[in-house]
Amino acid sequence: RIDGTRLLNRIKRLGAVGALPDGGVCRLALTDEDRTGRDLLVIWMRELGLEVSIDAIGNIWGVRAGIEDGPPVMVGSHVDSVATGGLYDGVLGVMTGLEIAAALDDAGTRTRKPFAVAAFTNEEGARFAPDMMGSGVHQGALDLSEMLATVGIDGAVLGDELRRIGYAGDIAPRSLVPAAFLELHVEQGPVLEREGVRIGAVTGVQGISWTEFTVSGQSNHAGTTPMAMRHDAGLVAARIAVEARAIASDFGPPQVATVGLVEVEPGLVNVVPQTARMTVDLRNTDNERLKAAEARLREAAARFAAEEGCAVTARSLARFDPVAFDPTLVDRVENAARQRQLGVRRMPSGAGHDAQMFAPNCPTAMVFVPSVGGLSHNINEHTEPHDLVAGAEVLLDVVLDLLGE
Amino acid sequence: RIDGTRLLNRIKRLGAVGALPDGGVCRLALTDEDRTGRDLLVIWMRELGLEVSIDAIGNIWGVRAGIEDGPPVMVGSHVDSVATGGLYDGVLGVMTGLEIAAALDDAGTRTRKPFAVAAFTNEEGARFAPDMMGSGVHQGALDLSEMLATVGIDGAVLGDELRRIGYAGDIAPRSLVPAAFLELHVEQGPVLEREGVRIGAVTGVQGISWTEFTVSGQSNHAGTTPMAMRHDAGLVAARIAVEARAIASDFGPPQVATVGLVEVEPGLVNVVPQTARMTVDLRNTDNERLKAAEARLREAAARFAAEEGCAVTARSLARFDPVAFDPTLVDRVENAARQRQLGVRRMPSGAGHDAQMFAPNCPTAMVFVPSVGGLSHNINEHTEPHDLVAGAEVLLDVVLDLLGE
Ligand SMILES: NC(=O)NCCC(=O)O
Numbered sequence: 189r190i191d192g193t194r195l196l197n198r199i200k201r202l203g204a205v206g207a208l209p210d211g212g213v214c215r216l217a218l219t220d221e222d223r224t225g226r227d228l229l230v231i232w233m234r235e236l237g238l239e240v241s242i243d244a245i246g247n248i249w250g251v252r253a254g255i256e257d258g259p260p261v262m263v264g265s266h267v268d269s270v271a272t273g274g275l276y277d278g279v280l281g282v283m284t285g286l287e288i289a290a291a292l293d294d295a296g297t298r299t300r301k302p303f304a305v306a307a308f309t310n311e312e313g314a315r316f317a318p319d320m321m322g323s324g325v326h327q328g329a330l331d332l333s334e335m336l337a338t339v340g341i342d343g344a345v346l347g348d349e350l351r352r353i354g355y356a357g358d359i360a361p362r363s364l365v366p367a368a369f370l371e372l373h374v375e376q377g378p379v380l381e382r383e384g385v386r387i388g389a390v391t392g393v394q395g396i397s398w399t400e401f402t403v404s405g406q407s408n409h410a411g412t413t414p415m416a417m418r419h420d421a422g423l424v425a426a427r428i429a430v431e432a433r434a435i436a437s438d439f440g441p442p443q444v445a446t447v448g449l450v451e452v453e454p455g456l457v458n459v460v461p462q463t464a465r466m467t468v469d470l471r472n473t474d475n476e477r478l479k480a481a482e483a484r485l486r487e488a489a490a491r492f493a494a495e496e497g498c499a500v501t502a503r504s505l506a507r508f509d510p511v512a513f514d515p516t517l518v519d520r521v522e523n524a525a526r527q528r529q530l531g532v533r534r535m536p537s538g539a540g541h542d543a544q545m546f547a548p549n550c551p552t553a554m555v556f557v558p559s560v561g562g563l564s565h566n567i568n569e570h571t572e573p574h575d576l577v578a579g580a581e582v583l584l585d586v587v588l589d590l591l592g593e
Numbered sequence: 594r595i596d597g598t599r600l601l602n603r604i605k606r607l608g609a610v611g612a613l614p615d616g617g618v619c620r621l622a623l624t625d626e627d628r629t630g631r632d633l634l635v636i637w638m639r640e641l642g643l644e645v646s647i648d649a650i651g652n653i654w655g656v657r658a659g660i661e662d663g664p665p666v667m668v669g670s671h672v673d674s675v676a677t678g679g680l681y682d683g684v685l686g687v688m689t690g691l692e693i694a695a696a697l698d699d700a701g702t703r704t705r706k707p708f709a710v711a712a713f714t715n716e717e718g719a720r721f722a723p724d725m726m727g728s729g730v731h732q733g734a735l736d737l738s739e740m741l742a743t744v745g746i747d748g749a750v751l752g753d754e755l756r757r758i759g760y761a762g763d764i765a766p767r768s769l770v771p772a773a774f775l776e777l778h779v780e781q782g783p784v785l786e787r788e789g790v791r792i793g794a795v796t797g798v799q800g801i802s803w804t805e806f807t808v809s810g811q812s813n814h815a816g817t818t819p820m821a822m823r824h825d826a827g828l829v830a831a832r833i834a835v836e837a838r839a840i841a842s843d844f845g846p847p848q849v850a851t852v853g854l855v856e857v858e859p860g861l862v863n864v865v866p867q868t869a870r871m872t873v874d875l876r877n878t879d880n881e882r883l884k885a886a887e888a889r890l891r892e893a894a895a896r897f898a899a900e901e902g903c904a905v906t907a908r909s910l911a912r913f914d915p916v917a918f919d920p921t922l923v924d925r926v927e928n929a930a931r932q933r934q935l936g937v938r939r940m941p942s943g944a945g946h947d948a949q950m951f952a953p954n955c956p957t958a959m960v961f962v963p964s965v966g967g968l969s970h971n972i973n974e975h976t977e978p979h980d981l982v983a984g985a986e987v988l989l990d991v992v993l994d995l996l997g998e
């Protein structure tokens with residue numbers, strides 16, 4: 189009942205918004221590109237007769253009425269991207285929601301429960317931290333006014349940008365707890381491809397910890413300043429980056445550690461850096477291990493700074509505990525895949541997802557489809573069309589079951 | 594015969610050009626601020642009746658005629674600065690040249706040889722590499738057309754900027770070899786202050802090696818990409834920075850190593866960096882040791898890149914062998930200081946200077962005065978006024994001696 193051509197066509201049209209010359213997209217949250225993507229989504233929702241709502245953090249959802257009133261079964265994800273993102277990350281989940289609504293219309297089905305399709309603001313956290321911001325506010329895990337005050341990597345204030353692009357809605361956070369929440373997403377990792385399995389039944393999401401370190405030293409002359417007299421903020425940042433990798437090695441999988449950003453000032457070849465700013469992303473499925481990694485990193489940062497006569501401050505940009513999805517719903521995903529003769533495995537998610545913000549409040553699960561080469565947050569991120577459609581079909585089956593007839 | 598007030602006043606007026614709110618200056622080569630500084634200098638040269646010349650790389654010099662024709666005794670330095678520079682770096686040497694011309698006028702002195710005051714383009718190398726560019730072209734060590742094609746840190750092309758600010762002169766390089774070259778400069782290091790000595794008789798300049806490393810990896814997701822599958826360009830850059838420091842430690846003084854710049858792309862918290870660009874500044878008074886440091890760094894960079902499955906390229910931005918000044922002229926500096934009852938010591942220079950480009954072609958020497966706290970390339974760079982004047986007096990004595998009556 190999924191119309192693969194129609195689904196892929198919508199994905200393609202959204203992929204043209206913020207398209208990069210060499211492929212992929214740049215549709216950072218609350219930029220002009222994000223606005224255009226949102227506008228397209230709202231037009232499509234209205235075309236499908238969905239009743240569109242926009243809340244105070246800019247989340248968009250469209251509801252298809254059911255025979256009964258009450259909370260809808262919700263399918264959602266996001267349409268923002270990182271600066272060098274792929275075409276399916278987030279978009280697949282939202283477009284599949286639209287496709288399910290269209291498929292219900294095609295079949296003339298009136299479901300018992302209402303059905304909702306949602307796109308959440310700033311899932312990526314690439315322009316404004318933390319990630320999963322819209323879904324976090326929607327479900328009450330993040331504070332609305334704090335999030336509206338967030339300053340982006342370009343200095344913009346989130347609340348201003350939301351108004352600027354016309355998506356500062358008036359619905360309050362925590363206004364809706366769905367009957368169930370489901371998200372279809374590309375895996376963004378190598379597991380499914382490596383094992384030749386087409387569907388992942390996601391059991392939960394690992395814990396995420398983002399920290400920004402700011403190191404203050406003293407700028408000085410690269411030629412005349414004896415090594416012993418230096419207060420090199422850049423060196424401290426480099427040592428923190430090397431330590432982050434050592435933590436991942438010493439802890440072993442599933443611990444991962446990434447330094448995605450480092451900036452030094454004044455940034456001149458013959459000047460010892462005065463300041464350095466960097467981010468460290470630590471993740472682990474085990475919260476106690478994650479806490480141990482965070483502690484080791486902060487201690488090391490303080491030690492490196494002290495050894496160099498620098499000061500260092502650490503600021504948490506995002507901190508989410510590991511999340512477990514609803515085992516019964518995960519079973520349903522697994523069974524739906526089996527019934528369609530698709531290879532399936534249970535697996536945790538390495539990436540954060542909007543679904544994790546719903547998990548504490550309602551039955552929640554996710555469906556993964558393979559990412560070619562495990563590539564993600566890269567313009568060459570890719571999933572084969574037949575896998576995209578297979579994922580949508582599994583999601584449809586689970587959703588239909590939950591909606592009731 | 595030096596008028597300290599007049600000298601300090603000119604330094605102060607030039608220091609207002611590109612002044613930063615918290616002190617210090619930003620007068621990067623060939624910016625609007627550099628133009629204004631040059632304009633002021635040319636006005637002052639003309640007021641003193643000097644005959645002003647501008648060459649094809651934008652060097653400016655003014656000549657005071659002597660009784661005899663022939664090559665002048667030249668005093669020179671630079672008026673460009675780093676982005677967070679001090680008030681005396683370079684400016685002291687040029688302004689002292691003007692002050693000597695003024696002092697000669699005051700005394701109504703006609704010297705045997707002509708006297709010249711010069712300001713050389715882009716000594717700092719902060720916006721365009723290499724450093725000592727103007728003096729290097731002037732003395733034929735650097736190629737004019739290659740230098741005009743240099744691309745700056747802001748993407749500007751040097752030749753365009755030179756025309757834009759109106760300082761693309763028509764005099765060819767190598768048009769003038771002075772009878773002797775002298776430069777007064779702030780030490781920019783801690784040696785004179787630490788030893789309580791007011792004058793440095795500079796014996797030469799250490800070798801300078803600037804390399805830009807560009808690392809290419811693969812952007813990927815910070816949460817889903819197993820550590821073993823990463824090609825993290827930022828990690829390779831961090832390891833190179835840590836290795837540069839280790840080279841300085843292992844080689845010991847006078848080897849120094851500085852990573853002044855590091856940039857990662859796309860520079861997002863949850864994306865493994867795709868590319869990293871960084872600079873390494875290595876210096877040593879011994880050219881063989883410097884070569885060994887360069888070799889170890891390049892080997893390490895290649896090894897780190899290979900271990901991470903990244904590619905790395907190295908590009909030389911500047912490479913100057915160590916330079917020895919004229920021992921007889923260094924003696925004269927030392928004697929002049931002694932005669933004025935000023936504590937003096939012979940010392941090598943840690944920083945590059947325009948004088949080093951003259952040393953192969955004519956008798957050359959430098960005079961250093963102390964830098965408070967050894968601070969340089971920092972807005973708080975400072976030299977006490979009485980030291981500035983003492984340095985000018987020593988320079989005057991040596992110059993008078995060379996000019997002959
Ligand atoms: N799915 C996804 O890429 N989310 C962005 C948040 C993160 O995991 O870094």
Ligand SMILES: NC(=O)NCCC(=O)O
Nearest residue numbers: 411458716717724944945
């Ligand atoms: N004197 C000075 O700071 N020159 C700039 C070139 C260098 O880095 O040494």
